[in-house]
Amino acid sequence: xxxxxxxxxxxxxxxxxxxxxxxxxxxxxxxxxxxxxxxxxxxxxxxxxxxxxxxxxxxxxxxxxxxxxxxxxxxxxxxxxxxxxxxxxxxxxxxxxxxxxxxxxxxxxxxxxxxxxxxxxxxxxxxxxxxxxxxxxxxxxxxxxxxxxxxxxxxxxxxxxxxxxxxxxxxxxxxxxxxxxxxxxxxxxxxxxxxxxxxxxxxxxxxxxxxxxxxxxxxxxxxxxxxxxxxxxxxx
Numbered sequence: 001x002x003x004x005x006x007x008x009x010x011x012x013x014x015x016x017x018x019x020x021x022x023x024x025x026x027x028x029x030x031x032x033x034x035x036x037x038x039x040x041x042x043x044x045x046x047x048x049x050x051x052x053x054x055x056x057x058x059x060x061x062x063x064x065x066x067x068x069x070x071x072x073x074x075x076x077x078x079x080x081x082x083x084x085x086x087x088x089x090x091x092x093x094x095x096x097x098x099x100x101x102x103x104x105x106x107x108x109x110x111x112x113x114x115x116x117x118x119x120x121x122x123x124x125x126x127x128x129x130x131x132x133x134x135x136x137x138x139x140x141x142x143x144x145x146x147x148x149x150x151x152x153x154x155x156x157x158x159x160x161x162x163x164x165x166x167x168x169x170x171x172x173x174x175x176x177x178x179x180x181x182x183x184x185x186x187x188x189x190x191x192x193x194x195x196x197x198x199x200x201x202x203x204x205x206x207x208x209x210x211x212x213x214x215x216x217x218x219x220x221x222x223x224x225x226x227x228x229x230x231x232x233x234x235x236x
Contacts, residue, residue: 051178054090055224058209062196063216067091071195071215072165072172073180076188080111082202084182087209087224088154091178093123095151103151103177104130106144109137110156138164145171145179152178159183162191169193188212 050066052059059065067073077084092105105128107114116126128151132140141155145168153175159165172179181194188199197213206225211217 051091051094053087054094055087055222058222058224061211061217061220061222063214067178068195068215069176069178070173071179072169072193073178074187074192074194074197075180075182076185076197076199076212077182077201078185079202082200083207083224083226084200087200087207088180089119089122089124092119092152095178096123096125096128104128104144104149106130106132106150106153108132108141108144108153108155108157109134110154138168141179141181142167142171145175145177148175150175150177152180154180154182156182162193166193169195 048064048068048070050062050064050068052066053062062068075084075087095103095105105124107129110131114129114131116129119129120126130150132144134140137155137157138159141153141157144150144153144155153172155168159168159181168179168181185199188197192213194213195215196211199210199212201208201210206223209222209224211220211222213219
């Protein structure tokens with residue numbers, strides 16, 4: 001029996017030694033691998049800098065100190081007009097200037113027509129705003145992300161399954177632009193490949209931002225008073 005095995009193994013050449021996973025060299029190589037994500041990692045080299053949100057208290061809670069530019073962001077809310085768009089106005093204005101002069105700000109199937117005077121007052125270049133409407137919102141959002149022609153893609157889509165969410169996440173990772181998907185609050189109980197999920201609730205005192213999931217961060221809540229939004233609008 002051993003002779004048969006020996007004959008079958010002839011010609012295969014010497015086998016490479018299996019590296020000991022306990023050795024420092026192997027462990028260091030593993031920890032440096034770009035595909036490795038460390039849970040709750042804060043401020044590490046693996047985290048890419050984000051785009052500042054315009055709200056310092058929120059930036060302090062986000063890995064990369066801002067909105068991620070590589071991966072899908074989910075904003076969960078059951079009520080339109082509670083401040084979800086005001087939360088994004090500073091970063092959209094930033095994407096209209098400086099090194100981000102090119103690229104569309106695509107709005108996919110928004111529930112209401114964007115109000116141009118309000119966008120302009122926040123410093124957004126209206127020539128860069130592209131509104132797309134249609135029944136296949138998730139498909140349109142994926143195509144906008146994969147086009148390479150957008151600086152930001154905001155989508156209001158009902159993703160029917162995890163497969164469609166996964167496609168959006170992959171497209172967002174490859175696009176390296178701001179990718180935001182608006183969903184319902186109850187969707188927060190379902191798994192999602194998004195790198196950042198936040199839930200919003202507003203009252204007369206301000207907007208409560210609950211970070212449900214963030215790659216490299218942890219769950220936390222931040223309250224933004226309406227005065228901070230007014231200050232941002234005056235500063236533009």
